[in-house]
Amino acid sequence: MIDRRRLLMTAAAGAGLAASGAPVPAAASQDAGAGLHALMDAIVQKQLMTSPETLTSLGLDKGAAAPMKARLDDRSAAKLEADKADFRASMTQLKALDRTAMSAQDQVYFDTLEFFGDTVLSGYEIPYGGGFFPSPYVVSQLTGSYQAIPDFLDSQHSIETREDAEAYLSRVAAFAVALDQETDRMRAEMARGAVPPDFVIDKTLTQLAALTDTPAAESVLSRSVARRAGEANIDGDWGARAAAIVAADVYPALERQAAALREARPNATHDAGVWRLPQGDAYYDFGLRYFTTSTMSADEIHQLGLDQIAELSDRADQALRRLGMTQGTVGERIAALGRDPAQLYPNTDEGKAQLLADLNAQMADMDRRLPEYFGRIPTSPVEIKRVPVTIEAGAPGGYYQSPTLDGSRPGAYYINLRDTAEWPRFTLPTLTYHEASPGHHHQIALQQERPDTPLLMKVLGFSAYSEGWGLYAEQLADEMGVYADNPAGEVGYLQSLMFRAARLVVDTGLHSKRWSREQGIRYMVDTLGDQESSIATEVERYCVWPGQACSYKVGHVRWVALREAAKARLGDRFDIKGFHDTGLNAGGVPLTVLERVINDWVAARAA
Structure with missing residues (x-):
């Protein structure tokens, strides 16, 4: 997953691709676009340039901004309320702009910012969990x-x-x-x-x-x-x-x-x-819309998870049978594979160092494959690191931290090594493809490296797009043939997809269907065969980030559906590199905006 700072300020490079609508006269487009860009610059100055931590994260705490490097963000209630007032004013200014008079690129910027603004403002109506991130x-x-x-x-x-x-x-x-x-x-x-x-x-x-x-x-x-x-x-x-x-x-x-x-x-x-909090149902609706950028209801997402679990469990059953594992449920057999001593690293400093070395070797192999599937490859490197021991008890299993905009710090993929038993060998390749390349690092570094993009569009993003791409990257790695000689790794890949499908069931179960913590843990352990310790951490995470766990599979399903629709329409004219480059050039946008960008690319190629 992406870390919380990345969820707050997900890097995106804007969207310079064709948008739907009639051609806009040049003069009108320039005037409307100038107003939009002026507003985006003002938002950056009001919201981002007053955040010393964001400036450091982006590598912008230098030169005239150097004094900010000695400060932390103001976390007072007064500052939060002032930020809300500024943001409301900015959204009022946005609504006053004439979208129809904008260029295709600026319409994508407008739609992205409007969706973000409307969603955040809906969260302001609830008397807790304020700010730009749904956590109560x-x-x-x-x-x-x-x-x-x-x-x-x-x-x-x-x-x-x-x-x-x-x-x-x-x-x-x-x-x-x-x-x-x-x-x-x-x-x-x-x-x-x-x-x-x-x-x-x-x-x-x-x-x-x-x-x-x-x-x-x-x-x-x-x-x-x-x-x-x-x-x-x-x-x-x-x-x-x-x-x-x-x-x-x-x-x-x-x-x-x-x-x-x-x-x-x-x-x-x-x-x-x-659900037990004041306006709890409304808060969950806010979280689902913010994280999935969709209008899917909790019931629809819950059913999607159940359907996906059924399909993926059948595929995992076949993969396990190819390993000679035929007895017990899918979850029980995956659990047995995870207990195989041959799959476990020693829970020692030496074992953890070897685990990190193996991840780096997997990453080097993936780097050699990328040019066959992408026209653009990021120049920023990615480092694989251990989650700091001081926070590993409550931290997620893995997360990504983006590079700075100036290139002074590379991207980093963190893995939680509190207990190596939580990371059997067969599970690790898929995690690496999700967090590093072709997943989060590939996507986010490309966004940050894309020139001529407003700064706001480099830091505004959506979990369904980014985490959906992370799961799509896992699928793409399988399609690249990385598991041809690693059948156990294929089981790890399918378990990962099952894990994200189970998240749909459990997140909506907890917040909409009133499941207990223990009910959520038991469902995931029985379904996936994972360690109960790691599953407990996961379920507890869903309790404080309502809706975020749903962004992965909802986004993945949309990425795959867009690709398959493009293939069906274009036939021999479909170009996998073009599809990937188009989708990634769109930047961190809501799924509705991504769909429009891809559909316009398909229409242009079809013509």
Whole structure:
């Protein structure tokens, strides 16, 4: 999956392809387009350029923006409300523009921004979970600065000069302020009814304790600056200075946040879904629309998942039989394959290092295959890394972090190695193809590298497009023949698709059909044969990101349907490279916009 920052600011390169509609006179198109571009620039200045963390993530915290490198985002309720007011004003300006007088490219920009704006504004009507991302809880095992900032400072704040190191220390001090701002917002939203489930609070408290139980000098905040300043030959006792701030400011703020959660714990229920919250059904509708960019109802998505599980289970059954595994259910046989000692890496530092080395070898093999299927190949490299130990307990199994716009930091695909038993060998190739190439890294790096694209369109994106492409990339890898000599890997590929189909069932089960956490876990374990520990983490994730887990398969189904429709219409004129390049050039757009772009490409080739 893509990490939360990527979900917030998914890189997209705009859409310079033909859109439907009659030709627009040049003068009218220029005037309307100028208004749109001026508005997009204004949104960037109001929303993005006031976010120091976004500037660092994009590699834009240099030059005139260098002072921002010493700051963190303002997480106060006042800033959130100001952002909402600015965004509402921007959307009012957007609605006043004449879309029909825009160029084809600008119409795609307009439609993308309008969909995003309409969806976000609908979420503003609910008195909790505000902002640009559907998560009803300010702090959880997956949300909150306690979870994000240490990793952000370690992996994204570059340290090349003394000024960079000083800016790092300033951000460590600001971390305490961010924690208190979120604690205040968390208390206010819990008072409005948005209390997390008891198991979410418990895991969050466990992760907070893991931070504060670590001696300040041994914290990632202290060790990171000490290590990297040393590597850059910057004199100074940076680790000790960071540790002093951590002990005096950060740890007390973490304790205050933990205390607020402990106070709320007696009022927490074990119910997992957002249906129990005020306006919970409306909140889930918001999450589904935001993440799937579709009008599918929870019932329709639930049924899609059940249908896909039935089809994929039959395919997995045949693949397992080819391995000589005939006894038991599909889930039981996949579980047995996952317990095979030949499929397991030792749960040691050496075993984990070998796992990472094998992933890099798989990536090198894929790189050799890409030119047969794509006209454009990204120039940005991708690194394969371990999820930081400090957050691995509650973190997803794998996620992708995009490169900076200036090329100073490559893309990164993170894999959670808390327990290598969660990653049998047969499951790993598919994960790599999803997170790196031809999946997230391939798609996002191409978007960022596409020239002449407004900055807003480089950071605005949609989960159904990106995660749908990630699953499509898994299918494409199979079509490339990567499993020809790896029949167990084919089982891993089919299990991955089953996993995403099961997500449709469980996410809608939790939030619409009132399933319990345990019911969701049992369904996935029985269906997939996965480790219960990893499935529990997954199901708990769905509880705090309602709807996000549905984006994968809904997006995948649409990508495949568009390709098959193009093949049917074009016949021998269908070009797989052209299809891929067209779809990826569209950028991170809603599925409705992607469909229009692909259909126009098909019509042009047919003519």
